[in-house]
Amino acid sequence: MGILFRKKKVYFFASAAVVALICLLGGILIVDGKNYSVFNVIWELPQSAFQNYGVKEVFDIGTTGWLYILVPVVSVPFASYFSDERKSKFYLYLKGRQGTLHYLCSRCLYALCSSAAVLFAAIGSYILLISFYFDLNPNHDGAAIVGGVETVSVQGLCFHIAGKMLYLLVYSTAMSLVTAFLIYLYNDLFVNLSLAFLLNYLLKNLFFQNKMLYPIAVLLILVVVYATVRKVRCEKL
């Protein structure tokens, strides 16, 4: 695991920076026809202009939408590592020593840890930043809100963030493994990442529903397809 983090640290920083940027560029406010992102709001507007927004709301704005469309960005460090490993044929020594199943499990774990590192670094910094600028419970200045105002507790917010992070983790791990599978079929990182982006875009309506079922279904389909391809390749050999 150390090799992954040591050799691909530039990719980790770049991916985390891109994910944090995507979160910060989520559209939050429209003033005089200009769409303000979270970053614009924090940078340009006075605090009174965004006091109607709470941390939970801003967290949801940043971590939905474009982040779902561009989630394969999270898989870049792992995909690059896996691609290098396949190119150098180093995996043959590992497989010979560890056995195929152990090797596959270790790569799944790598995908999970790599996604977790990128997501926790990026979204963690995003949460830290927004918690400085936005209140837990926004002040509506006595304005009547249809349906009433939901009061958010710290515990509730933590559960909400943990749930979302877990979903994003499973989702991005699934996309990392999809990319790894594409590398297994044809090893060109640009082609594989492009296909992962396209596949993710085609399935975005499913992932937007925030149901854990869909990323898990993708993982199960991947296992079946991998087993079939491997069987075909072994028979050819």
Add this chain to the structure above:
Amino acid sequence: MARSEYVKWLFNLRMVMVLTILIPTREMIIIPMSRAAQEMGQPLNAFETCIAAANSGVVLLLLPLIYLVLTASFPTADENMLFYIVRMGRKNWILGEMLFQLMSVLSYCLMVVVLIVVQTAGTSFWANGWSIAVTDFDKMDYALTGFHMGTLLPPNLFYQMPPYKALFLSYFLLALFLLFCSMAFLWGCLCGRKLLAFFLVIAQIVLGCGMCEVKHVLMWIFPFCHSVLTVHYQKYFRKYAFPPNISVLLFLSVLTILAVLCYRKAKKVNLDMIGGDVFL
């Protein structure tokens, strides 16, 4: 030579990357414009989405980056290279490479236009006039629509010229810019600095895009800004911020200089230094 390189480029699996341009284009331009057209009950012009794409910061940043990645493995230097260079001569070889770059740029622009047009072709009209959905959408109550058409297709385009002219000029400038990038990259390859040339070209694209976004006065130093048609015109007056003809002339002059430099350099270049892919 040019044909061989072109066929290799065209049938490379990396061409899948062209399809990824559709993701931001569709999300940021096609879907909002189609929704606006539906709300007004008016069809769009078939080329309006293409024109918006060629004048949008993000899409225009991605287009040259993807093109550069696609052409990063050219000029190819395989085992046959020495044989065909002996047969055709170095001058013909470099002229073939330049012709390949021209052909690849034109094909790339054509692919982008076709990929974008097919998505709205069924519900659009083809006449040379701006649609009412584009010209009048911003007159509607903003609170109801929640979106400004002017952010996608700026008024300083549709007040200044008909859509066919805007389409031609937008993609002509884009093609010249792509040709400039690929020629600069070729020059770097001939100097034996392929990786450095690649990153310098990328850096000038990203810097140019940034300057163009903040509308800094220094933006005209960067070739990127000369490839964006919309920044050449003022918003309300029928005046140029920078005449597009001058941009075309500048591009042509720089391209001529680069072509001459490449031609002269090709006579004495070390052929072992030019091959290989930037991305290993």
